Amino acid sequence: MGKDKGTTFNLKTPKGTKDWSGADALLRDRIFTTISNVFKRHGGTALDTPVFELREILAGKYGEDSKLIYDLKDQGGEICSLRYDLTVPFARWLAMNSHITSIKRYHIAKVYRRDQPAINKGRMREFYQCDFDIAGTFDAMVPDAEILRIVSEVFEELGWSGRYTIKLNHRKILDGVFAVCGVPEDKLRPISSAVDKLDKMPWADVRKEMVDDKGLDPEVADRIEKYVMNKGSRELLDSLLKDEALNANASAKAGLEEMALMMDYLEAFGVLDKISFDMSLARGLDYYTGVIYEVVTEGSAGVQADAPEAQKAAKAKKGKSKQPSEDEDRSNDPTLGVGSVAAGGRYDNLVSMFQPRAQIPCVGISFGVDRIFSITKARIEREQKADALRSSEVDAYVMAFGGKGFGGMLKERMDICQKLWSAGIKAEFSYKLKPKLPQQFKAAEQGSIPFGIILGEEELAAGKCRIKEMGLPEGHPEKEGVEVELSSLVPELQTRLAKKQQGVVSSLAQQLQGTSV
Amino acid sequence: MGKDKGTTFNLKTPKGTKDWSGADALLRDRIFTTISNVFKRHGGTALDTPVFELREILAGKYGEDSKLIYDLKDQGGEICSLRYDLTVPFARWLAMNSHITSIKRYHIAKVYRRDQPAINKGRMREFYQCDFDIAGTFDAMVPDAEILRIVSEVFEELGWSGRYTIKLNHRKILDGVFAVCGVPEDKLRPISSAVDKLDKMPWADVRKEMVDDKGLDPEVADRIEKYVMNKGSRELLDSLLKDEALNANASAKAGLEEMALMMDYLEAFGVLDKISFDMSLARGLDYYTGVIYEVVTEGSAGVQADAPEAQKAAKAKKGKSKQPSEDEDRSNDPTLGVGSVAAGGRYDNLVSMFQPRAQIPCVGISFGVDRIFSITKARIEREQKADALRSSEVDAYVMAFGGKGFGGMLKERMDICQKLWSAGIKAEFSYKLKPKLPQQFKAAEQGSIPFGIILGEEELAAGKCRIKEMGLPEGHPEKEGVEVELSSLVPELQTRLAKKQQGVVSSLAQQLQGTSV
Numbered sequence A, B: 001m002g003k004d005k006g007t008t009f010n011l012k013t014p015k016g017t018k019d020w021s022g023a024d025a026l027l028r029d030r031i032f033t034t035i036s037n038v039f040k041r042h043g044g045t046a047l048d049t050p051v052f053e054l055r056e057i058l059a060g061k062y063g064e065d066s067k068l069i070y071d072l073k074d075q076g077g078e079i080c081s082l083r084y085d086l087t088v089p090f091a092r093w094l095a096m097n098s099h100i101t102s103i104k105r106y107h108i109a110k111v112y113r114r115d116q117p118a119i120n121k122g123r124m125r126e127f128y129q130c131d132f133d134i135a136g137t138f139d140a141m142v143p144d145a146e147i148l149r150i151v152s153e154v155f156e157e158l159g160w161s162g163r164y165t166i167k168l169n170h171r172k173i174l175d176g177v178f179a180v181c182g183v184p185e186d187k188l189r190p191i192s193s194a195v196d197k198l199d200k201m202p203w204a205d206v207r208k209e210m211v212d213d214k215g216l217d218p219e220v221a222d223r224i225e226k227y228v229m230n231k232g233s234r235e236l237l238d239s240l241l242k243d244e245a246l247n248a249n250a251s252a253k254a255g256l257e258e259m260a261l262m263m264d265y266l267e268a269f270g271v272l273d274k275i276s277f278d279m280s281l282a283r284g285l286d287y288y289t290g291v292i293y294e295v296v297t298e299g300s301a302g303v304q305a306d307a308p309e310a311q312k313a314a315k316a317k318k319g320k321s322k323q324p325s326e327d328e329d330r331s332n333d334p335t336l337g338v339g340s341v342a343a344g345g346r347y348d349n350l351v352s353m354f355q356p357r358a359q360i361p362c363v364g365i366s367f368g369v370d371r372i373f374s375i376t377k378a379r380i381e382r383e384q385k386a387d388a389l390r391s392s393e394v395d396a397y398v399m400a401f402g403g404k405g406f407g408g409m410l411k412e413r414m415d416i417c418q419k420l421w422s423a424g425i426k427a428e429f430s431y432k433l434k435p436k437l438p439q440q441f442k443a444a445e446q447g448s449i450p451f452g453i454i455l456g457e458e459e460l461a462a463g464k465c466r467i468k469e470m471g472l473p474e475g476h477p478e479k480e481g482v483e484v485e486l487s488s489l490v491p492e493l494q495t496r497l498a499k500k501q502q503g504v505v506s507s508l509a510q511q512l513q514g515t516s517v
Helices: A022-040 A063-069 A088-097 A142-157 A173-180 A186-201 A205-211 A218-228 A235-243 A250-268 A308-320 A326-330 A352-353 A367-380 A409-420 A439-445 A459-460 A486-512 B022-041 B063-068 B088-098 B142-157 B173-183 B186-200 B203-213 B220-228 B233-241 B250-267 B308-318 B326-330 B350-354 B368-384 B407-422 B437-446 B455-459 B486-512
Strands: A043-046 A052-054 A080-082 A103-112 A126-135 A164-168 A277-278 A290-299 A342-345 A362-368 A396-401 A427-429 A449-456 A464-469 A482-484 B045-048 B053-054 B080-082 B103-112 B126-133 B164-170 B276-277 B293-298 B342-347 B364-370 B396-403 B427-428 B451-456 B464-469 B483-484
Touching: A022 A103, A022 A142, A022 A367, A022 B045, A022 B164, A043 A126, A043 B022, A052 A088, A052 B220, A052 B451, A063 A362, A088 A103, A088 A126, A088 A352, A126 A142, A126 A367, A142 A164, A142 A250, A142 A290, A142 A342, A142 A362, A142 B103, A164 A173, A173 A186, A173 A218, A173 A250, A173 A367, A186 A218, A205 A218, A218 A482, A218 B326, A235 A250, A235 B326, A250 A290, A250 B407, A277 A459, A277 B308, A290 A362, A326 B203, A342 B486, A396 A409, A396 A439, A409 A427, A409 A449, A409 A459, A409 A486, A409 B142, A409 B250, A427 B063, A449 A459, A459 A464, A464 A486, A482 A486, B022 B103, B022 B126, B022 B142, B022 B368, B053 B088, B088 B126, B088 B364, B126 B142, B126 B368, B142 B164, B142 B250, B142 B293, B142 B342, B142 B364, B164 B173, B164 B250, B173 B186, B173 B203, B186 B220, B203 B220, B220 B451, B250 B276, B250 B293, B364 B368, B368 B396, B396 B407, B396 B437, B407 B486, B437 B451, B451 B455, B451 B486, B455 B464, B464 B486
Parallel strands: A043 A103, A164 A277, A396 A427, A396 A449, B045 B103, B164 B276, B396 B427, B396 B451
Antiparallel strands: A052 A080, A103 A126, A126 A362, A164 A290, A290 A342, A342 A362, A449 A464, A464 A482, B053 B080, B103 B126, B126 B364, B164 B293, B293 B342, B342 B364, B451 B464, B464 B483
């Protein structure tokens, strides 16, 4: 970042925050566009809420994590805090607008947590979330299944096909399992949170925590093991549906029946093969009441043991791959351990915390864009495509060649630019009165600008100029550019840009979609 | 906003902030897209900075207005404040990254001011700014002129053609005028700020303020009048260039010479006719060092007296207009008095406030999107196009007709949706197991969704379904829809959407571009 020493100011951004610029900003914007296009495809409408809320709105929603909320200073007037996520503001908005009984809303914005930053792990104090939620009273599991279809469309379109797994569980099944195994009421939360660590720790360690630290009866722990170590798909569900003890528990039974419906719908949506029904998934937040899910990718923790589909696909892909060392590389992936890249679930009671009469059930997903960005960028860099990402997307650089009599032909360059801009063409020119030709070429090359428009004194007098495609090899017939009439410059350039664009589109597709993680 | 009574929470957004949703959010996003497309066309690259900065970064940059800065609470660690504008964070970023010697950057984001909100006047505590700035050492007035070209492209593409005026002045000319007229050094700022009120007050009142309140010699005030009441274009500049007193002042002379260059370049860029050289424009902020400008529209204060070009254009338009009462309507325009819709200028010394060795001159513009939004929306409502703006942009609603044997054909509807989504088509369906047909039609109509895909039991068994264009008049041959093979549903629908799209595009163009203000 090239910070300078000896300044009078402490020249930095606050701890845990960063500036986004150049190629990073462009790549991130492309990820946003990919995600928001999927959201809109499913009928999502945008909601944008203030960056701060009245403090009482956030109070009591985040349990222990409430200490991580950023408060604004009391400067007279209302007491406010920065938003901690996008879910609570959405619930506040629903409660305020009780005439709205159903909505699909998306929100892409920054959220704030006064956590210990770990920039290498992608843990920031200011970071983006991309949320999609469906609110309303509907038949069971229908919107829930559509949320997971959205998840799969997003990762397919980001080019992660075969390299991510959606871990799925149900709070009611988990509650039933704990009840059936004999976990005492007061140990439910601590035991649930121990189970949730199974993606990072072996069973022996989790068991130790339960028994030694949390005082669970060892026999209860052993009974839990028989359930929570299971991962699978329909065959796991079928075996649980035959489990008499579990079916005798009302919560487990209801959860299993909903899970059966969910799998039917996921099959109809063509996403069942992306799912791992993972009985160890518990998720931290208290407000979930139904299905819960978390997306892991090969680089992130916990995927090694539980992603049969992803591994199968990776192997199949490896067979076809042009880079046989691809998988070996991945073991050194710097993004390893970034955790999940998306997560969510059903929360039916959050809105009524604000407005007791507004019982509006919700289900949603939140994408961790900063993590998705880090993984995508690491991949691009590994593939040495770094310079493929430009920080702007200028089409043409208008330059003057010679021009003693014209004094650098500044106004002529301005006039040509004006015509290009009016036609919607992205164009730049040198801000110098009399720039040298090599300087202008260098500027075009540094910006990876595909075309130079070259104005020469004699050509201009004859009503002509040259279009030069940058970077053509020596000996190419158009290496020195082609002369065109000024009057046909715009259509000529548009034709060439359209042709070039086809190449760029397929290279962009490679970057995002072909950039398999 | 339909707030409910009797809640346990204070269900509201903080004072001076608001939620953006539905059609408002969509219209605002379209304005952002229009503006950012212009920024990219001129080679702009995105910069995104944290919403809060270290407090010392903001200190001493906003003069009296510093009291309006939102501070974060001291919760241990660094002391931070919410950003007040996007310019100071840009200067901080430039100072931090001193290897960057030139850049065109844009930034669209919210800024924060603890001002007294006046929602009717569009004055909020949280509001959006859209900034474009060019940093770097270049030949005089070249980037400055490009900024005003950008301003004109934005307003032309928003459909405000002929209805806005760019007021232009130069700080050096103003300083020279005050010196030549004999304003004492210590009265420069107060007199300048009195002059700046000429867009809202007649000269007599401004003179009174200068003489009675600020103790200016009446003769000095009369000398000032001869200069600052002037508005015009090249002819005004030419007369000033002949003013001996003014040309004897070094500051005025330098300013006039730069203004002459500026006009040449504005002419080359085709925007000179949008400009009013307005000698009363002073602008509040201290950090401007060169050209200053402010965009006013017919609805906003101060345009009546000083927009000859806009008035001329409006009159010309009126002659051709299909609505002869258009101008009379405008006198009741609820947006009157919203002030300027964009403003900026040259600030050559801001970056060196952070980094004394980094002397990087800048020139830029900030668009007030909330005001632009209010004016555009008021216009749409006045033209009763309110329902023309949808809150989502769904292409097709997949519905079941009858289907006793299929149980509402939920999975069949899911399967069709899946195929549409995979083809990139925006589609929705009812989340009910057995929805009634009228309910489904109603949902499609409420969302202004252009096509219904109707699944019937018998048709489906024969591998077919129906595409029905919504809202066709009685008696239209396709009123009941057309039957298509399931295998050709996607291409058939795409063809119809493309055809419909052409209509939508021209109606969008009407909304934004035809929505003359």
